[in-house]
Amino acid sequence: MTVKVPKEKGKAIILNLIGVLILFLILVILNESGALSSYVSGVLMVCGIAIIMASSLNITVGYLGQIALGGCGFMAIGAYTAALITKAMEAGNILVGAGVPNTLRFLIGTIAGGILAAIFGILVGIPALRLRGDYLAIITLGFGEIIRVIIQNLKFAGGKGFSEGQAGQALVGINRLADIYVVFWIVVISVALLYTFIRSRYGRAIIAIRDDDIAAGASGLNTTFYKVLAFTVSAFFAGIAGGIFAHYIGSLNAATFGWLKSTEYVIMVVFGGMGSLTGSILAAIVLSALPELLRSFSEYRMLAYSVALVLVMIFKPTGLLGTYEFSLYRVLNRIFHEKKAGKKQEVK
Amino acid sequence: MAEVILQAKHLGISFGGLKAVDDFNIEIRAGELMGLIGPNGAGKTTVFNLLTGVYTPTEGAFFLCGEKMNGKKTYQVVQAGIARTFQNIRLFKSMTVIENVMVAYGMSMKYKMPGALFRSRTYWREEAEYREKAMELLKIFGLEDKADFVADNLPYGQQRKLEIARALATGMKLLLLDEPAAGMNPTETADLLRCINVIREQFGIAILLIEHDMSLVMKICERIVVIDYGVTIATGLPEEIASNQRVITAYLGADEEEEGA
Numbered sequence: 001m002t003v004k005v006p007k008e009k010g011k012a013i014i015l016n017l018i019g020v021l022i023l024f025l026i027l028v029i030l031n032e033s034g035a036l037s038s039y040v041s042g043v044l045m046v047c048g049i050a051i052i053m054a055s056s057l058n059i060t061v062g063y064l065g066q067i068a069l070g071g072c073g074f075m076a077i078g079a080y081t082a083a084l085i086t087k088a089m090e091a092g093n094i095l096v097g098a099g100v101p102n103t104l105r106f107l108i109g110t111i112a113g114g115i116l117a118a119i120f121g122i123l124v125g126i127p128a129l130r131l132r133g134d135y136l137a138i139i140t141l142g143f144g145e146i147i148r149v150i151i152q153n154l155k156f157a158g159g160k161g162f163s164e165g166q167a168g169q170a171l172v173g174i175n176r177l178a179d180i181y182v183v184f185w186i187v188v189i190s191v192a193l194l195y196t197f198i199r200s201r202y203g204r205a206i207i208a209i210r211d212d213d214i215a216a217g218a219s220g221l222n223t224t225f226y227k228v229l230a231f232t233v234s235a236f237f238a239g240i241a242g243g244i245f246a247h248y249i250g251s252l253n254a255a256t257f258g259w260l261k262s263t264e265y266v267i268m269v270v271f272g273g274m275g276s277l278t279g280s281i282l283a284a285i286v287l288s289a290l291p292e293l294l295r296s297f298s299e300y301r302m303l304a305y306s307v308a309l310v311l312v313m314i315f316k317p318t319g320l321l322g323t324y325e326f327s328l329y330r331v332l333n334r335i336f337h338e339k340k341a342g343k344k345q346e347v348k
Numbered sequence: 349m350a351e352v353i354l355q356a357k358h359l360g361i362s363f364g365g366l367k368a369v370d371d372f373n374i375e376i377r378a379g380e381l382m383g384l385i386g387p388n389g390a391g392k393t394t395v396f397n398l399l400t401g402v403y404t405p406t407e408g409a410f411f412l413c414g415e416k417m418n419g420k421k422t423y424q425v426v427q428a429g430i431a432r433t434f435q436n437i438r439l440f441k442s443m444t445v446i447e448n449v450m451v452a453y454g455m456s457m458k459y460k461m462p463g464a465l466f467r468s469r470t471y472w473r474e475e476a477e478y479r480e481k482a483m484e485l486l487k488i489f490g491l492e493d494k495a496d497f498v499a500d501n502l503p504y505g506q507q508r509k510l511e512i513a514r515a516l517a518t519g520m521k522l523l524l525l526d527e528p529a530a531g532m533n534p535t536e537t538a539d540l541l542r543c544i545n546v547i548r549e550q551f552g553i554a555i556l557l558i559e560h561d562m563s564l565v566m567k568i569c570e571r572i573v574v575i576d577y578g579v580t581i582a583t584g585l586p587e588e589i590a591s592n593q594r595v596i597t598a599y600l601g602a603d604e605e606e607e608g609a
C-alpha cells in the first residue's frame with residue numbers, strides 16, 4: 001500500500017513553506033540593507049520569544065483548558081541552563097573558534113534548556129495537574145515563584161548561595177549569540193511543531209480531555225498522561241524561549257521571570273483565543289510590539305493590557321480568533337475559487 | 349455456548365452509609381443483549397460506573413473474559429474491552445462529529461510522537477485509514493453527512509447515536525448503553541433499535557442495556573436483570589420478568605410517569 005500525503009494537505013504545506021520563505025526574505029532584505037536598527041531587531045526578538053511562549057502556553061491553557069501561571073519559571077530554567085552551558089563551553093574552549101559557527105553553541109544550549117525545562121515540567125505537572133481551575137492556577141504560580149527564588153540563590157547562577165539568605169546579582173557575560181535569522185527559524189519550527197502536535201492523536205486527546213475528561217477516559221485515554229504531556233510541551237518551549245532570551249539580552253536576573261511576566265503570556269493566549277495558534281501569534285506580536293510603539297506610555301502597559309482584556313472578554317469571550325486557524329491555502333482558495341470555499345464554510 | 353465476556357460476582361459499593369449497589373451478579377456471553385432495568389435511583393448507572401472503573405467496588409469483583417478488572421482505571425478497562433455511553437450525553441462538544449470518533453480510535457493508532465511531529469508515513473496512513481473507519485461507523489448511524497459538524501450542534505437524538513459510534517470505535521467486547529433511548533421520540537427510538545441490531549450483527553459484541561422503557565427492553569433483550577434499591581430482585585427471560593410479582597410491585601404506577609422524564 002502506497003501512502004501519499006493528501007493532495008490538498010500537500011499543497012497547503014508547500015504554500016506555507018513559500019509564505020515563510022517570503023517572510024524570511026523580507027527579514028533578510030531589511031537586515032542586510034541596514035533598514036533594521038538594532039532597536040527594531042530587538043523588538044522583533046522580543047516578539048519571537050513571545051510567539052514561542054504564547055503559542056506553546058496555548059497547549060496547556062487553550063487546548064487543555066487548564067490555567068497554568070508558572071510559565072516564566074520554565075523560561076527561567078531554560079534561560080539559565082542555556083546560558084550556563086554556552087558559558088561553560090566558551091570557558092572550556094569547546095566548539096569555539098574559527099570554522100565553528102557560534103550558532104551551534106547557541107542551539108546546543110537552548111535545546112538543553114528546553115529539555116531541562118521539560119523535565120521540570122513533568123515533575124511539577126504530575127502533582128499540580130491533580131488540581132483544576134483556580135487551584136491549578138495558584139499552585140503553578142507558586143511553583144514558578146519557587147523556581148525563580150531558587151535560581152536567585154544558586155551560587156553558580158549569580159546568586160550568593162542559600163546560606164546567605166539573600167538574592168544575588170545577575171548572571172552576566174553571556175555571549176549574545178541569538179542571531180535574528182536563527183531565531184526566526186526557531187520560531188517557525190516551534191510553531192510548526194506545535195501545530196503538528198495539536199493536529200495529531202495527541203492533540204486530539206488533549207482537546208477531548210478539555211471538553212469532557214470523563215468521556216475522554218471512557219474513550220480509552222489515559223487523561224493524566226495527556227495532561228502532563230501538554231504541560232511538558234508548554235514547559236519545553238518555554239525553556240527554548242528562555243534560551244533565546246538569555247542569548248539575546250546577555251545577562252540574566254531571576255527577578256525578570258516573576259509571575260507578572262507569566263501572567264502577561266497567559267493574557268496573550270486568552271487575548272488571541274484559547275485554542276488558536278494563529279491567535280497566540282497575533283496577540284504575541286501585538287501585545288509585545290505595542291508597548292514598544294507607545295514607549296512613553298510604557299508604565300501604563302499593564303493598564304492597557306487589562307482594559308484590552310476586559311474589552312475582549314466582554315465582546316468576544318473566546319478571544320480575538322476563538323479557535324480559528326489561519327490557512328494560506330484556504331485564503332488563496334477562497335480568492336481564486338470563490339464558490340468552492342463558500343460551500344466549505346457552511347459546514348461549521 | 350458462547351464465551352463468557354463479563355462476569356460480576358457479588359459486586360457492591362457503598363457511599364457513606366448508603367449501599368447503592370449490593371451483591372450484583374451477572375454473566376454476559378458473546379453476542380448477547382442483556383437488559384438492566386429498575387426504577388429511578390435503583391443503582392443502574394452506578395453498576396456501569398463500577399464496570400468501567402469510575403468507582404472502585406467496595407465488595408466483590410468483576411472479570412472481562414476471565415481477567416480481573418477491579419482497581420483498574422477507566423482507560424485501562426476501556427482498553428481491555430468495555431466501552432460505554434452516558435445517561436447524560438457526554439460528547440467532545442467543540443470537536444466535529446468525526447473527530448469525536450477519531451478520539452476513540454486514538455488508542456488503536458500506532459504512530460508515536462516523532463511520527464506526529466514530523467508527519468511520518470505512518471501518521472498519514474493511519475490518519476486516513478481511521479478517518480475512513482470512522483466514516484464507516486458514522487454511516488451505520490446515518491451520521492455520515494454530519495461528519496464535519498461540531499458535535500454540540502447536532503440534534504439530541506443524533507448526539508446519542510454519535511456517543512454510541514464513539515464507544516464502538518474503542519473496539520470493545522462489551523458495550524454498556526445507559527438509557528440510549530431517553531428523550532427520543534418513537535421514530536428516533538425505532539431507528540436506534542435498527543442501529544443496535546446492525547451493530548450486533550456486524551460486531552458480534554455483548555451489550556448490556558439500561559432502559560427505562562419496559563416495552564422496549566422486553567422487545568429486544570434476551571435476558572433481563574432487575575434491580576431496585578441496589579438489590580437484584582429478578583433475573584430471567586423477558587416473559588419471566590414481565591410476570592414477576594416483585595418487578596411489578598417495584599414498577600407499580602411507574603409506567604405512565606416515565607414518558608415525561
Ligand SMILES: Nc1ncnc2c1ncn2[C@@H]1O[C@H](COP(=O)(O)OP(=O)(O)O)[C@@H](O)[C@H]1O
Pocket residue numbers: 363368386387388389390391392393394395
Ligand atoms: N458518587 C455518589 N455519591 C453518593 N451517592 C451516589 C453516588 N453515585 C450514585 N449515588 C446514589 O446511588 C443511587 C443510585 O443512583 P444511580 O445509579 O444513578 O441510579 P439509576 O441509574 O438506577 O437511576 C442513588 O441514590 C444515588 O444518589
Ligand SMILES: [Mg+2]
Pocket residue numbers: 392393394435
Ligand atoms: Mg441512571
